[in-house]
Amino acid sequence: MARPAARxxxxxxxxxxxxxxxxxTLSFFHSVCVLGYCVFPIDVAxxxxxxxxxxxxxxxxxxxxxxxxxxxxxxxxxxxxxxxxAVLALYPVVLFYLSISWIVFVE
Numbered sequence: 001m002a003r004p005a006a007r008x009x010x011x012x013x014x015x016x017x018x019x020x021x022x023x024x025t026l027s028f029f030h031s032v033c034v035l036g037y038c039v040f041p042i043d044v045a046x047x048x049x050x051x052x053x054x055x056x057x058x059x060x061x062x063x064x065x066x067x068x069x070x071x072x073x074x075x076x077x078x079x080x081x082x083x084x085x086a087v088l089a090l091y092p093v094v095l096f097y098l099s100i101s102w103i104v105f106v107e
Contacts, residue, residue, distance in 0.1 A: 011096045012036055019089045024081040034076050035093070039100065041068035046104045058105050066101040070094055 012035040016028050045065035049058050073093050081089040 009036075011099070015092045015096050018092050019077060019081055022081055022085040022089050024077075024089060026077075026080040031080075035073055035096070038069050038073040038076070039097070041065040041072070042097065042100050042104060045101070046107075049104055049107075062101050062105045066097055069097045069101075073097070 009032070012032045013028075015035060016026070016031040019026060019031060020028070042062075042065050045061045048061050070093065074090055077089055077093060078086050
């Protein structure tokens, strides 16, 4: 099984390639860096869930941090992808952050 950092790098690379194929005007490394930066709220959720390992804490903190991370990256990607294809570009972003949030929630 791949390590979490490798999964994150691979996921952000896939999201970036998808945005480029949809006609986005973004640099590959710029996109990967911004998507990595937007993972920070989920990292905060991981730390909080590690310190307070209760199901109710996870059920509250992880969704809030997921929405925070997704909202931060949506603002970035919607400006760089054609308006007609914005939803197609944002769908993999939501799946990317959802998969990372799920890992935090179940661990």
